[in-house]
Amino acid sequence: MQSKELPHVIIIGCGFGGLEAARSLAGAPVRITLLDRSNHHLFQPLLYQVATAGLSAPSIAAPIRHMLRRQRNCTVLMAEVTGIAKAARRVSLADGQQLTYDALIVASGATHSYFGRDEWAEHAPGLKTLADAFKLRARLLSAFERAETLASPAEREPWLNFVVIGAGPTGVEMAGTLAEIARHTLRDEFRRIDPAAARVLLLEGSERVLQAFQPALSAKAQQQLEGLGVQVRTRCKVVAIDASGVELEEQGGERQRIPTHTVVWAAGVAASPLGRALEVPLDRAGRVIVDGSLNIPGHPEVYVIGDLAAAQSHEKDGSSRPVPGVSPGAKQMGRHAARQIMARLILNRPGGQTLPPFRYRDYGSLATIGRKAAVADVGRLQFSGYFAWLFWLFIHIYFLIGFRNRLVVLMDWAWAYWSFQRYARIVVDDSKA
Amino acid sequence: MQSKELPHVIIIGCGFGGLEAARSLAGAPVRITLLDRSNHHLFQPLLYQVATAGLSAPSIAAPIRHMLRRQRNCTVLMAEVTGIAKAARRVSLADGQQLTYDALIVASGATHSYFGRDEWAEHAPGLKTLADAFKLRARLLSAFERAETLASPAEREPWLNFVVIGAGPTGVEMAGTLAEIARHTLRDEFRRIDPAAARVLLLEGSERVLQAFQPALSAKAQQQLEGLGVQVRTRCKVVAIDASGVELEEQGGERQRIPTHTVVWAAGVAASPLGRALEVPLDRAGRVIVDGSLNIPGHPEVYVIGDLAAAQSHEKDGSSRPVPGVSPGAKQMGRHAARQIMARLILNRPGGQTLPPFRYRDYGSLATIGRKAAVADVGRLQFSGYFAWLFWLFIHIYFLIGFRNRLVVLMDWAWAYWSFQRYARIVVDDSKA
Numbered sequence: 001m002q003s004k005e006l007p008h009v010i011i012i013g014c015g016f017g018g019l020e021a022a023r024s025l026a027g028a029p030v031r032i033t034l035l036d037r038s039n040h041h042l043f044q045p046l047l048y049q050v051a052t053a054g055l056s057a058p059s060i061a062a063p064i065r066h067m068l069r070r071q072r073n074c075t076v077l078m079a080e081v082t083g084i085a086k087a088a089r090r091v092s093l094a095d096g097q098q099l100t101y102d103a104l105i106v107a108s109g110a111t112h113s114y115f116g117r118d119e120w121a122e123h124a125p126g127l128k129t130l131a132d133a134f135k136l137r138a139r140l141l142s143a144f145e146r147a148e149t150l151a152s153p154a155e156r157e158p159w160l161n162f163v164v165i166g167a168g169p170t171g172v173e174m175a176g177t178l179a180e181i182a183r184h185t186l187r188d189e190f191r192r193i194d195p196a197a198a199r200v201l202l203l204e205g206s207e208r209v210l211q212a213f214q215p216a217l218s219a220k221a222q223q224q225l226e227g228l229g230v231q232v233r234t235r236c237k238v239v240a241i242d243a244s245g246v247e248l249e250e251q252g253g254e255r256q257r258i259p260t261h262t263v264v265w266a267a268g269v270a271a272s273p274l275g276r277a278l279e280v281p282l283d284r285a286g287r288v289i290v291d292g293s294l295n296i297p298g299h300p301e302v303y304v305i306g307d308l309a310a311a312q313s314h315e316k317d318g319s320s321r322p323v324p325g326v327s328p329g330a331k332q333m334g335r336h337a338a339r340q341i342m343a344r345l346i347l348n349r350p351g352g353q354t355l356p357p358f359r360y361r362d363y364g365s366l367a368t369i370g371r372k373a374a375v376a377d378v379g380r381l382q383f384s385g386y387f388a389w390l391f392w393l394f395i396h397i398y399f400l401i402g403f404r405n406r407l408v409v410l411m412d413w414a415w416a417y418w419s420f421q422r423y424a425r426i427v428v429d430d431s432k433a
Numbered sequence: 434m435q436s437k438e439l440p441h442v443i444i445i446g447c448g449f450g451g452l453e454a455a456r457s458l459a460g461a462p463v464r465i466t467l468l469d470r471s472n473h474h475l476f477q478p479l480l481y482q483v484a485t486a487g488l489s490a491p492s493i494a495a496p497i498r499h500m501l502r503r504q505r506n507c508t509v510l511m512a513e514v515t516g517i518a519k520a521a522r523r524v525s526l527a528d529g530q531q532l533t534y535d536a537l538i539v540a541s542g543a544t545h546s547y548f549g550r551d552e553w554a555e556h557a558p559g560l561k562t563l564a565d566a567f568k569l570r571a572r573l574l575s576a577f578e579r580a581e582t583l584a585s586p587a588e589r590e591p592w593l594n595f596v597v598i599g600a601g602p603t604g605v606e607m608a609g610t611l612a613e614i615a616r617h618t619l620r621d622e623f624r625r626i627d628p629a630a631a632r633v634l635l636l637e638g639s640e641r642v643l644q645a646f647q648p649a650l651s652a653k654a655q656q657q658l659e660g661l662g663v664q665v666r667t668r669c670k671v672v673a674i675d676a677s678g679v680e681l682e683e684q685g686g687e688r689q690r691i692p693t694h695t696v697v698w699a700a701g702v703a704a705s706p707l708g709r710a711l712e713v714p715l716d717r718a719g720r721v722i723v724d725g726s727l728n729i730p731g732h733p734e735v736y737v738i739g740d741l742a743a744a745q746s747h748e749k750d751g752s753s754r755p756v757p758g759v760s761p762g763a764k765q766m767g768r769h770a771a772r773q774i775m776a777r778l779i780l781n782r783p784g785g786q787t788l789p790p791f792r793y794r795d796y797g798s799l800a801t802i803g804r805k806a807a808v809a810d811v812g813r814l815q816f817s818g819y820f821a822w823l824f825w826l827f828i829h830i831y832f833l834i835g836f837r838n839r840l841v842v843l844m845d846w847a848w849a850y851w852s853f854q855r856y857a858r859i860v861v862d863d864s865k866a
Contacts, residue, residue: 038859040860056489058857070621075625077581097584142472145472148510188503189498190498411840424490426496426563
């Protein structure tokens, strides 16, 4: 079906960056092999909704090969990449196969970082994959269930304390939604405990929530969180996490222990370990430092994009600033890499700069907090509250993949809005702990 | 909230039987404690649709405490029962708690039986819980993915052979749907393999598929299965299952080995191990033999219902016949047990027969085979094909729990019908094997 003579482009990872790169090469005279460990593309901005039982997994995940079925120049393989040999232009897979490439796009993303405290991972799961979301959902729902089975308030307390670490967009969304679940969704369903008595703590190391936003919006976000019942603690350092609680230190304050069995990690992100396999300079977070063409030094055929890349946006005035780790950044890098490949491989301009260096177009930032609460920072416009929340809903449904998913998510949210219910409240767990 | 003086009814298990018993006691002057290992009631007749990626899990599972939130006399606990002390009227939970009862309904259902070959379980998972369905879904979808990564047809073959063992309703549904996925759903999505070349084998030990139906309908079902591309083998005994294949023996034939990595077990059912804890006579399948009141011998306060019970239907003419292991049977037993409890505990008729002995009302049997194919055996009417399939759709949507789920499932099926797609094609698996 595909001519062996055509140049071979390998893309590793089918997140926002890898998918956009593959699509940008549709119709181009290349053979593409798209490798991903999982069989689906995940709409990560809504992953917290799966973790908090508001959406079912298939609503935010689509089979990669189905999305690309009409792109005949693209072969999708569900496979794990174990190594990259730059000199030989070869990628090794976990099953022992080796594939050679003419151009390579590495877009394997990021994972959690516990800042060297990997033993915390067990007690404070993060949120990057559907498996993570299911694990978190099971823990959150089971905590209320466990509390209901226990006789004394003292035994129940640690099951009714929820701690979210890190007040970036994910942490803020998780904390806001958890408070909403405790106060509204579970109302009248328990006989021994009052779920509204649950305590939701949001801990942040820096001086404000949503650091990437304007300070005024951070303040609004904190107000809205507190309105939902979340206890926000900024300038607060986590010093220990174990099976029975979290130990924290507030600036100028004393150490304090919060007894809890339910901790959500939304603090640290580290680049995928595949960055190291390239044997090139990395930044402190393990991200690969790329040039204006998104290449690594000395290898104009190797591109690194998305969360794995430490890329600069080259502004028109000659200055540069880091590209933020958000989905529009990954998509724009995917498009840029695809265009470079076409220019070099197909139009036969193998060396040097063929396109202007990468420039990130910032369309703004959005974060939701909970029911009718969000903040938006769009160009010169900053707004918060109900209108920001509607805007957030609209944008997320617009960018969801597939007509069916847009329709179903819209319906689910309308239903949730009127009923205060979350329909995916199921614990699927073999251990049933 | 609940008076301690009221009689305490414990119900173990919230399948069709347990749920119906709890609901039938709504408003009665009793305290009910409903115990279940999981937090959701599962609509098991559609579980195969989750396993074959046609529906998402929340569409067929509802949180038990949400379903019963308005029934103030009922406390729901997510807990595992580890023992029953009949003489002391006491139930022990896995966390060490003990609960005493005035009446007990045991409705803990059934699990898979591998006829003493428990080592087969690993290679041939069955389908009873949502965790089972996810495991099967991951295996089925990953098999096609693995085949696509392999270079030689010989390596691919075992990944494109699918074996379903047992041609009862679940086996027939699984085999028909698998054939449909291979021939329609995955069309055009692979570049190296042709999914339509996959072989789906349905193995049955007896002389026909769907033994519970009239022989003419069994023949129709087999025709329809073969029309979808399923290879049906009856009078076929499975003698071995391991990681690389299934060994079978056809009547009068030789032993044969089918190389496959994907086997579905739909053959044997064994009653829940809780039946043994009652220390009363069991039948060969481990089910508890109950009398016309659904009680165990000498304990009019202990009821066993649903798949765990070996119950007789006491006909008006004095004859009796076994109650089949289907959801209407479980529901009717749940209602019967609840009525007995009300008569004995509340109307103070503690001894003997207070209601006529249990009689099962048979409204017929239905089984679907795949797209536009089903068989129906309803009283004097037997029919098959398109109309039976529509009838099957209607009945299953009617009995689904919750308005939202009915609407969503109806939409999902309409969409699947027109598009040939199955939207829940995601593999959620940590190991990513």
